[in-house]
Amino acid sequence: MKVIVNVQLKNGVLDPQGKAVHHALGSLGFNSVNDVRIGKQILLDVAGTDAEAAKEEVTKMCEELLANTVIEDYTIELA
Amino acid sequence: MKVAVVVFPGTNCEVDTKHAYETLGQEVELVWHKEERLPQEVDLVVLPGGFSYGDYLRSAAIAKFSPIMKEVQSHAKKGGYVLGICNGFQMLLEMGLLPGAMKRNANVHFVSKYHHLKVENSTNQFLRHLTSGQIINIPIAHGEGNYFIDEAGLTSLRANNQILLTYCDAQGNPQNPNGSVANIAGICNEAKNVFGLMPHPERAIEALLGSKDGRAMLEGFVA
Numbered sequence: 001m002k003v004i005v006n007v008q009l010k011n012g013v014l015d016p017q018g019k020a021v022h023h024a025l026g027s028l029g030f031n032s033v034n035d036v037r038i039g040k041q042i043l044l045d046v047a048g049t050d051a052e053a054a055k056e057e058v059t060k061m062c063e064e065l066l067a068n069t070v071i072e073d074y075t076i077e078l079a
Numbered sequence: 080m081k082v083a084v085v086v087f088p089g090t091n092c093e094v095d096t097k098h099a100y101e102t103l104g105q106e107v108e109l110v111w112h113k114e115e116r117l118p119q120e121v122d123l124v125v126l127p128g129g130f131s132y133g134d135y136l137r138s139a140a141i142a143k144f145s146p147i148m149k150e151v152q153s154h155a156k157k158g159g160y161v162l163g164i165c166n167g168f169q170m171l172l173e174m175g176l177l178p179g180a181m182k183r184n185a186n187v188h189f190v191s192k193y194h195h196l197k198v199e200n201s202t203n204q205f206l207r208h209l210t211s212g213q214i215i216n217i218p219i220a221h222g223e224g225n226y227f228i229d230e231a232g233l234t235s236l237r238a239n240n241q242i243l244l245t246y247c248d249a250q251g252n253p254q255n256p257n258g259s260v261a262n263i264a265g266i267c268n269e270a271k272n273v274f275g276l277m278p279h280p281e282r283a284i285e286a287l288l289g290s291k292d293g294r295a296m297l298e299g300f301v302a
Contacts, residue, residue, distance in 0.1 A: 009182070013227060016183045016258065065144075068137055068173065070180035071227055 001046045002079035003058050007067045008039035042066055051078050080105045080301055083121045085151065087112045087142050092128035092164065092281060099281040099297055100125075112145035123160045123300045124151055126167025128220070128279060138181055138223045139169035148174065160204065160300055161273045165221055168265070168275030176273045177266055178236070179228035185258025189222040193289060194256055196264050196278060197247045200240045203267055205274045208295040214251050215292035217278040219264075224277040226259040226266075233261060241266050244276055 009015045015037050022036040044061075046054045058076050067074040082100045086093045086109050097107045108118045117124065131142040142148070148170075155161045155176050163171040171177040184190060198206055198213040209215065228236065236242050244265035248254040253262045257277075265276030280293025 013182070014185070014258070016185045016187050016225065019185075020187045065136070065140060068140070068180050070172075071182065 001048060001051065001054050003044040003046050003054060004077040004079050005042040005044065005058060005062060005066055006039055006075045006077070007042065007062075007072050008037060008074070009071055010073050013071050054078065080122045081118060081120055082107045082123045082125060082300075083110045083117050084108070084125045084127055085110050085112060085147055086127075087129070087131035087145060089131045089133050090127055090129035090166070092166075092279065095279075096125055096127045096164070096281045099284045099293070102284060103294070103298055103301055105301060110147060112142070112147050115146045115150065117147070117150045117154060121154070121159070123162060124154055126151070126161070126163040126170050127281070128165030128167060131166055131170070134166075134223075137173070139166055139173045142166075142170050143174045152176070155268075155273050158270065158272050162205065162300070163273075163275040164279060164281065165224075165277055168277055169223065171273060171275045177268055177275050178232050179226055179260075179266070181223050182225040182227055182258075183223050184221070184225050184256070189220075190224070190256045191220040192218065192256075194219045194264075194278065195247050195249050195251075195254070196244045197251050199242045199245055202240060203243065203271045203274075203299075205267065205296060205299045206243055207299050212251070214247065214249065215295075216249075216290045217280055217283045217293050218290075219256060219278045221257070221277055224257040224259065226257075226263045226277075228260055228263075236263075236266060239269050241269065241271075243267055243274065244278070 017038040018036040062074045245262040280296040283290040283293030
């Protein structure tokens with residue numbers, strides 16, 4: 001089962017990478033961009049067929065390792 | 080005093096740290112992260128700088144699962160001294176032994192240079208040989224030293240005198256190399272036995288190297 005985890009800095013937490021890329025886009029003339037936030041996507045291939053069980057387990061993985069919940073939010077999607 | 084310096088794959092400051100404490104006449108043991116026991120009667124555990132596990136995922140995110148870290152946790156919980164330098168500071172945050180989290184530097188550059196620091200509070204073991212308000216000069220070298228803590232957390236750090244060091248210029252005016260909240264360069268826990276800082280005191284113990292301002296810090300733990 002493919003599981004997609006998206007990890008993103010929380011709203012209100014300044015994203016230095018996003019700011020740098022936003023600035024670079026502006027330099028290239030892309031002035032329509034209001035804001036840039038950069039996160040990471042983690043693709044997991046999880047054994048088993050029970051979607052709920054997988055989601056529960058991946059939630060634990062996010063809380064323990066994949067995200068730092070002090071500054072990051074995460075979403076879990078089953079592909 | 081017995082010092083244990085924990086070594087992870089990717090650590091690169093363990094020898095400097097060992098050398099620094101040996102220069103101060105202390106007994107130092109390097110401890111591989113796979114070990115399950117700290118040396119007997121260890122007084123101070125140092126988590127040194129480097130790039131544990133290549134800093135994959137996030138700085139220091141993976142190091143907290145190393146077998147030795149259970150021991151480091153319980154050493155800290157029992158009131159034993161723990162010092163985290165740079166990557167070690169990031170570990171202490173990831174482990175929850177210190178509050179807050181670390182982000183990429185605000186300018187997204189790796190910063191490596193001498194930087195002035197202001198001693199904010201010297202009523203603790205680590206900084207007891209320095210005085211509050213003193214300006215010192217110590218190298219920094221990091222890409223993720225942008226310390227973050229929320230407003231409530233910052234208030235509580237201030238209330239308990241847990242902010243130890245802030246970044247400044249030679250005159251003591253705030254000067255921030257990485258975007259850290261309140262210019263924070265180092266903090267301690269509420270019980271004042273766990274210390275973390277981004278600058279490298281172990282690289283500033285001999286005038287030959289440009290500064291020996293780090294020596295007084297490391298001596299703080301020496302009885």
